[in-house]
Amino acid sequence: MNHSLSEKLFAEAKTLMPGGVNSPVRAFSNVGATPPFIKRAKGSHIYDVDGNDYIDYVGSWGPMLLGHAHDAVIKAVADTAQNGLSFGAPCGLESELAKFVMSLVPSVEMIRMVNSGTEATMSAIRAARGFTGRDKIVKFEGCYHGHSDSLLIKAGSGMLTTGKPSSKGVPADLAKYTLTLQYNDVAGVKELFDKIGDEIACVIVEPVAGNMGVVPAKPEFLQTLSEETKKHGALLIVDEVMTGFRVGIHCAQGLYAIKPDLTTFGKIIGGGMPVGAYGGRLDVMQQIAPLGGIYQAGTLSGNPVAMAAGLATMRELSTHPEHYVHAEAMTKRLIAGLKSAATEAGIPLATNQVGSMGCIFFTEGPVTCFADVQKSDLELFRKYFLGMLDEGFYFAPSQFEAIFVSAAHTEDEIDRTIEAAKRVFKKL
Numbered sequence: 001m002n003h004s005l006s007e008k009l010f011a012e013a014k015t016l017m018p019g020g021v022n023s024p025v026r027a028f029s030n031v032g033a034t035p036p037f038i039k040r041a042k043g044s045h046i047y048d049v050d051g052n053d054y055i056d057y058v059g060s061w062g063p064m065l066l067g068h069a070h071d072a073v074i075k076a077v078a079d080t081a082q083n084g085l086s087f088g089a090p091c092g093l094e095s096e097l098a099k100f101v102m103s104l105v106p107s108v109e110m111i112r113m114v115n116s117g118t119e120a121t122m123s124a125i126r127a128a129r130g131f132t133g134r135d136k137i138v139k140f141e142g143c144y145h146g147h148s149d150s151l152l153i154k155a156g157s158g159m160l161t162t163g164k165p166s167s168k169g170v171p172a173d174l175a176k177y178t179l180t181l182q183y184n185d186v187a188g189v190k191e192l193f194d195k196i197g198d199e200i201a202c203v204i205v206e207p208v209a210g211n212m213g214v215v216p217a218k219p220e221f222l223q224t225l226s227e228e229t230k231k232h233g234a235l236l237i238v239d240e241v242m243t244g245f246r247v248g249i250h251c252a253q254g255l256y257a258i259k260p261d262l263t264t265f266g267k268i269i270g271g272g273m274p275v276g277a278y279g280g281r282l283d284v285m286q287q288i289a290p291l292g293g294i295y296q297a298g299t300l301s302g303n304p305v306a307m308a309a310g311l312a313t314m315r316e317l318s319t320h321p322e323h324y325v326h327a328e329a330m331t332k333r334l335i336a337g338l339k340s341a342a343t344e345a346g347i348p349l350a351t352n353q354v355g356s357m358g359c360i361f362f363t364e365g366p367v368t369c370f371a372d373v374q375k376s377d378l379e380l381f382r383k384y385f386l387g388m389l390d391e392g393f394y395f396a397p398s399q400f401e402a403i404f405v406s407a408a409h410t411e412d413e414i415d416r417t418i419e420a421a422k423r424v425f426k427k428l
């Protein structure tokens, strides 16, 4: 595969932006390759500037559940743009999208639109702290909630888990308010709440972890979070930035039958445009400015073009439930195919899948928390990734990311992917 134009563009980009990119994972540094520069995308395909055609399993990291450049979404964006790009004033489309989300997710009684998932989680944390008057928050190792200070925290060495910054520039004084536990650790959650439950503002959790590969929550884990937060007057924030409208039209909270106090959204609700949102209990959301004293704002929040893209996406998904059925069936087919191809080649592989999110880990498994994920053989992953890219299959360039399948992927494309994987696994 020829990548000469991408190489040239990447060399220039590296002189202009840190690592040549505007979000680190795109630099392909883990896998030691030049990222293809993308020219256009349609359906399940992306095309790079050198004319290479790939089947895409990244889907812009989640938003493109309908496939790229879906006709109804593109039309909504183009039509809306005719009337202007931004007003910084209320427009009806904001309420349309709000109503849509609230009708599908009953725990959300009031909602605020923002511009990214990071903004949504950061604002939800502030809402929880403002509402409870408490500072401490709890998160889980391997979950990613965007790059705000309080959330870029990993487990410290102590047993009860005062966090350490996972980025330079995050004050240790702030990190001490973020406590971290292992994902799916029911006993750890109970122990922590027994000790200091009445100091905790909130627990934030990915209901299906999708930023350490894919790791589903055990139902009793989410149930425990729900019970313990309620018992101690803390809030449960379910971060559905990735899972929202991906694992089902009622999101992960519908799938697992939980009722969080606050929910964060992003990715799919923007249909590929920069949108995030947070919402939940009325008594909490009524504390947000201008109604209450918890401040949060945004010049471009509720942008009409972004709202139109989100609305068109949500309309298509809610009127065509078969998109979910198809995308999930294709994901199951892919993951099962990859597993048997690996077994044939004598390579141990653990797999996880929920809806149209899937993951393969180069380890025996099972993989139920970050400690398990870390057993994966990253060198095998790297070779597998490069082999698949060369065959024309574009997966996330990191073991710690999900495989995203869209409603546009066909059975034939999935089967071709599996055939390519057989060739690649044999050479590992």
Ligand SMILES: *Cc1c(COP(=O)(O)O)cnc(C)c1O
Residues within 6 Å of the ligand: 116, 117, 118, 119, 121, 144, 145, 146, 147, 206, 210, 211, 239, 240, 241, 242, 243, 266, 267, 276
């Ligand atoms: C992607 C993601 C975020 C951050 O969203 P951005 O739009 O990248 O800021 C937060 N939480 C989860 C679960 C995510 O997957």
